[in-house]
Amino acid sequence: MRFRKLRSTTGDAKVEIQMTPMLDMIFQLLIFFILTFKPVTDEGQFGVNMSALPGGSVALPTIVPGMGSQDDTMPQDIQFNPPYRIRLVAGPGGDLAPGGVVMGDHPLAGLDQLQTELRAIVGGFADDFEVVIEADPSLRYAYLIQAVNTISHVGITKINFGAPPPPQP
Amino acid sequence: MSHGGGASSAGVEVNLIPMIDIVIQLITFFLMLVNFDEANQDERVRLPVADLAKPTAMDVEEMLIWNLNDDGRVKVLGEPIDVDDNAFRQAVAREAAAAERSMKKAGREPKTVAGRPQLWTTIMIRADRDVEYAKVQHLIKICQDYGFYKFALRATPERK
Numbered sequence: 247m248r249f250r251k252l253r254s255t256t257g258d259a260k261v262e263i264q265m266t267p268m269l270d271m272i273f274q275l276l277i278f279f280i281l282t283f284k285p286v287t288d289e290g291q292f293g294v295n296m297s298a299l300p301g302g303s304v305a306l307p308t309i310v311p312g313m314g315s316q317d318d319t320m321p322q323d324i325q326f327n328p329p330y331r332i333r334l335v336a337g338p339g340g341d342l343a344p345g346g347v348v349m350g351d352h353p354l355a356g357l358d359q360l361q362t363e364l365r366a367i368v369g370g371f372a373d374d375f376e377v378v379i380e381a382d383p384s385l386r387y388a389y390l391i392q393a394v395n396t397i398s399h400v401g402i403t404k405i406n407f408g409a410p411p412p413p414q415p
Numbered sequence: 416m417s418h419g420g421g422a423s424s425a426g427v428e429v430n431l432i433p434m435i436d437i438v439i440q441l442i443t444f445f446l447m448l449v450n451f452d453e454a455n456q457d458e459r460v461r462l463p464v465a466d467l468a469k470p471t472a473m474d475v476e477e478m479l480i481w482n483l484n485d486d487g488r489v490k491v492l493g494e495p496i497d498v499d500d501n502a503f504r505q506a507v508a509r510e511a512a513a514a515e516r517s518m519k520k521a522g523r524e525p526k527t528v529a530g531r532p533q534l535w536t537t538i539m540i541r542a543d544r545d546v547e548y549a550k551v552q553h554l555i556k557i558c559q560d561y562g563f564y565k566f567a568l569r570a571t572p573e574r575k
Contacts, residue, residue: 265431272438279445286450290468291539291567340547383549387542388463390551391570395465407552 292394294405329376329406330367332360334393336382342389357396364400372401378408456541457482457490463544468570476535477517479510479563483542487550498553510536511561525562537565 331350337343345353347360354360368375377397381390397405460482481489488495491506514534518525525532538558542551555566 265435269431269435269438272435272442275442276438276445279442279449283445283448284450286448287456288572289462289569290465290572291569292465292468294566294568340545381548383547383552385548386544387546387548387551388544390548391463391465391468391544391568394568395467395570398467407555409552 292391292398329378329404330364331378331380331408332393332397334379334381334385334389336385340384340386342385347393357392360393361396361399364397364402368400368402373403375402376404376406377402378406380408455480455482457484460484460541460543461545462541462569462571464573465570466572468572475537475567477514477537478539479514479536480539480541481554483540483546483550483554485543485545487546489554498550498557504557507557507561507563511563515562531560531562533564534562535565536563537567538563539567539569541569 333348335343335346335348337346342356345355347354347356349360349363354363364377379390379393379397381393394405483489483498484495487498489498489503490496491503496503496506511532511534514536515525515532518535523535525534527533538555540551540554542554558566
């Protein structure tokens with residue numbers, strides 16, 4: 247009898263859980279995550295495949311990328327259209343010089359004109375064309391990426407980087 | 416005695432359960448948004464802007480990120496080293512040796528082109544927009560010398 251009574255009283259008693267330490271911890275965690283929170287930054291990339299040419303090459307110097315191609319084999323050099331040479335001339339401070347975009351031998355007003363000209367040349371067959379960018383070593387990297395971006399807008403995916411010709415005395 | 420004391424202490428009861436629910440939901444939200452990728456990203460590098468550089472999934476087997484800041488230094492194990500410095504060349508050599516070992520461990524014998532093993536690692540170049548092109552070119556050249564041939568040039572689609 248006594249046993250039963252005891253059981254019934256403990257069953258009725260309210261079990262109190264100490265919430266305060268748990269709340270403390272939860273708020274600490276929350277504050278930690280709020281303070282370390284950083285929104286995901288948007289980053290994209292231009293994929294480049296740059297196998298070094300075996301035996302070297304006169305036309306294309308050391309760095310030879312072919313964008314977008316994920317082919318593990320040798321780079322394909324045989325093509326019908328010779329690559330278009332686009333030269334980026336650096337002005338003082340590493341900026342693009344006025345008239346510093348030169349396609350072949352024709353100086354252009356800027357990257358916008360380059361896009362228009364390339365679009366007119368390429369037509370709908372952008373896959374058949376290849377472009378070699380020859381940038382001055384002192385040029386800022388941002389202009390190179392702008393040029394790659396402009397050429398990619400036209401649809402050309404084969405973009406190579408070439409060494410610029412030696413400076414004229 | 417104890418009965419009476421208990422009754423007096425239980426004055427106003429605050430219902431904490433809804434608050435705990437919300438707080439735990441908030442924690443879960445922030446926990447989900449933790450980006451562990453950013454451990455490799457140097458925030459001081461301001462990427463160039465290119466609207467076509469979309470964050471698409473690339474078919475990358477292995478990735479190595481080089482953060483090149485505006486004065487042409489690459490962060491190697493937390494220490495900035497100039498690209499033209501011999502220490503950087505040694506770091507690339509170490510990475511190349513490690514990549515070759517891991518390729519062999521995975522049963523992939525690297526092909527040899529022009530006397531160099533062709534490594535599967537993609538070199539992700541996060542170069543500052545103000546760095547000289549010559550530095551980027553030199554970095555690529557050194558990596559090529561040790562057999563890396565897959566590269567990706569990082570850019571951001573929007574101006575920050």
